[in-house]
Amino acid sequence: MITTPTTLTESAEPSAPPPTRTPTQGPARRRRLGHPGEPYAFIAPTAVLMLVLMIVPIVLVIGYSFMDNVITKKNPEFVGVENFVEVLTDGVFATALGNTLFFTIVSVVAHLLLGLGFSMLLNSPLISRASRAVFRVIYILPWLFTAAVIAVLWRMLLNPNGVVNYLLSSDVEWLSSPSLALGAVTFINIWAGYPFFMISLLAGLQGIPADLYEAATVDGANGWQRFRNVTLPQLRPIIISMTLLDLIWTSQQFALIWMTTGGGPIHVTEMLSTFTYKLAFSRYEFALASTSAVIILLLSMVLAFFYVRHQRARD
Amino acid sequence: MTTSTSTSTSSITTAGSRARQRMTMKVLVLLGLLAGAAFAGFPVLWMLASSFKSNTEIFEYPPRLVTESFSFDAYVTILTDPEKVRFFVNSYVVSLSVTALTLVVAILAAYAFSRFEFRFKRPLNMIIVSVQAVPPITLLIPYFGLMVTLGLYNTYPGLILTYMVFTLPYAIIMMTGYFNTLPRELDEAVRVDGAGSMTALWRILVPISVPGIVSVGVYTFMIAWNEYLFALTLTKTQDMRTVPIGIQLLMGQHSYEWNEMMAMSILGSVPVLILFLFFQRYFIGGLTSGSVKS
Numbered sequence: 240m241i242t243t244p245t246t247l248t249e250s251a252e253p254s255a256p257p258p259t260r261t262p263t264q265g266p267a268r269r270r271r272l273g274h275p276g277e278p279y280a281f282i283a284p285t286a287v288l289m290l291v292l293m294i295v296p297i298v299l300v301i302g303y304s305f306m307d308n309v310i311t312k313k314n315p316e317f318v319g320v321e322n323f324v325e326v327l328t329d330g331v332f333a334t335a336l337g338n339t340l341f342f343t344i345v346s347v348v349a350h351l352l353l354g355l356g357f358s359m360l361l362n363s364p365l366i367s368r369a370s371r372a373v374f375r376v377i378y379i380l381p382w383l384f385t386a387a388v389i390a391v392l393w394r395m396l397l398n399p400n401g402v403v404n405y406l407l408s409s410d411v412e413w414l415s416s417p418s419l420a421l422g423a424v425t426f427i428n429i430w431a432g433y434p435f436f437m438i439s440l441l442a443g444l445q446g447i448p449a450d451l452y453e454a455a456t457v458d459g460a461n462g463w464q465r466f467r468n469v470t471l472p473q474l475r476p477i478i479i480s481m482t483l484l485d486l487i488w489t490s491q492q493f494a495l496i497w498m499t500t501g502g503g504p505i506h507v508t509e510m511l512s513t514f515t516y517k518l519a520f521s522r523y524e525f526a527l528a529s530t531s532a533v534i535i536l537l538l539s540m541v542l543a544f545f546y547v548r549h550q551r552a553r554d
Numbered sequence: 555m556t557t558s559t560s561t562s563t564s565s566i567t568t569a570g571s572r573a574r575q576r577m578t579m580k581v582l583v584l585l586g587l588l589a590g591a592a593f594a595g596f597p598v599l600w601m602l603a604s605s606f607k608s609n610t611e612i613f614e615y616p617p618r619l620v621t622e623s624f625s626f627d628a629y630v631t632i633l634t635d636p637e638k639v640r641f642f643v644n645s646y647v648v649s650l651s652v653t654a655l656t657l658v659v660a661i662l663a664a665y666a667f668s669r670f671e672f673r674f675k676r677p678l679n680m681i682i683v684s685v686q687a688v689p690p691i692t693l694l695i696p697y698f699g700l701m702v703t704l705g706l707y708n709t710y711p712g713l714i715l716t717y718m719v720f721t722l723p724y725a726i727i728m729m730t731g732y733f734n735t736l737p738r739e740l741d742e743a744v745r746v747d748g749a750g751s752m753t754a755l756w757r758i759l760v761p762i763s764v765p766g767i768v769s770v771g772v773y774t775f776m777i778a779w780n781e782y783l784f785a786l787t788l789t790k791t792q793d794m795r796t797v798p799i800g801i802q803l804l805m806g807q808h809s810y811e812w813n814e815m816m817a818m819s820i821l822g823s824v825p826v827l828i829l830f831l832f833f834q835r836y837f838i839g840g841l842t843s844g845s846v847k848s
Binding site for chain 1: 576579584593598601604660662675691699751779783804812826831
């Protein structure tokens with residue numbers, strides 16, 4: 240470290256503050272400031288809320304899933320894994336699982352591609368700041384509307400007499416045709432969900448140091464090579480986080496499906512969420528619904544595991 | 555000599571083709587931007603236009619963006635119907651309460667996470683991060699049972715408490731991220747001078763965190779305003795319904811009043827749109843610093 244006089248004098252300057260700071264840091268200072276119990280007081284409201292709103296309900300729902308029926312029945316009895324067998328062998332459950340997989344994977348891939356494409360267009364140095372700001376607001380719009388609004392809006396646009404059919408010179412019933420409905424709700428979800436990806440990726444793009452691109456250009460990299468070797472690796476952590484979060488959210492989508500197709504026609508747009516909801520609130524089979532909800536929880540926890548691990552690795 | 559002239563001419567031609575290439579790129583970028591804007595904006599524009607049409611003109615052929623019968627009738631109908639105005643009142647009461655409570659609880663927790671070392675910090679932190687992955691439908695069934703048992707079914711407190719389980723984790727993560735960007739010396743100086751942590755937090759940290767608090771507040775309000783599943787299940791009577799359910803109820807009526815549904819959708823989106831437009835700078839910054847960099 241101490242090689243030449245120049246580095247010595249240089250390092251003497253910045254290292255001056257630490258010695259004066261050290262006495263106040265560490266255990267000595269911690270003892271002086273407040274009681275050891277202090278952080279717990281700050282955390283207490285959160286801890287209580289999380290216990291009541293999270294831990295207790297999860298314990299309850301797991302308990303429900305082993306009962307013959309709950310909420311509607313006064314004295315439910317323990318039935319072991321009977322409910323799990325019944326739900327897992329239900330043909331509609333399998334359909335719902337397949338639909339949820341299709342809906343989720345297609346949506347997330349499209350969200351990523353659209354989000355990446357739009358954020359790169361918005362980040363282009365070739366356009367003025369003002370037009371960039373206007374386009375950004377337009378691109379974020381779909382995300383600002385609630386699922387109820389998006390559902391009504393697209394039901395109007397996709398109406399057999401609606402403007403989409405006019406523009407495509409077609410006359411199909413997008414949301415009530417067994418062969419088109421799943422694709423249609425997936426498309427609506429793509430429209431509604433890409434902006435969150437876009438905002439995060441735009442922030443990521445703006446954080447990439449310009450000299451990385453300059454260095455790549457000096458090395459003779461063309462546009463595609465710069466994208467592959469600079470942009471993508473730099474965005475990688477954001478892409479992984481956002482993809483995992485989006486997989487979690489999209490696989491849980493309920494409102495949009497419920498208000499556009501309700502899971503129909505003949506279960507072609509049935510998702511795990513609508514399947515579970517119907518078990519509980521149409522058939523009042525709260526125990527079976529709880530079982531289905533626990534299965535969904537387990538599936539989500541797999542994604543959550545990867546998400547938490549990834550977030551930790553980045554810290 | 556020969557080599558130097560050849561390189562200079564080739565550099566001139568590359569400069570010319572570079573400029574042309576740049577021009578082509580600019581046109582392509584603009585075309586891409588316009589195509590994207592049509593994809594994102596056209597449905598919204600159509601919604602706005604339809605809210606000013608008469609109901610018969612909504613599906614007229616060929617469709618037109620603006621029709622002769624341009625009117626505010628649909629808006630007037632909704633705003634003069636006490637039943638529908640009630641949906642808005644409910645949504646405001648619930649969303650504003652959720653936002654205020656979430657902010658207070660999250661600021662306290664974020665302060666602890668940002669400034670203290672304590673046992674259970676990591677597991678608690680992990681719980682808060684993983685709460686984002688708990689499917690709402692999993693919580694719905696026990697909540698329904700709990701709310702009925704506790705007498706909170708079909709009440710404001712029932713909805714407000716419920717929404718906090720979704721708003722709180724984001725708020726804590728975003729707020730902790732924000733506090734972490736502020737130098738510790740700021741609040742620690744006050745504490746060294748003998749003031750309590752509470753004073754340091756509310757007198758020093760909170761006032762300079764306004765941009766962060768605003769972005770967390772806007773996001774919290776958005777989540778609460780747009781919530782659908784629990785509003786549908788944990789309320790029963792018409793006078794407790796929120797805006798998203800109101801829109802759905804309008805949709806469920808026998809004759810489809812499309813212009814009214816579009817007007818209700820626009821009115822129901824106005825609070826979020828206004829918040830977003832006014833605070834987008836804070837908002838986007840806060841959102842990304844919390845969600846991306848945390």
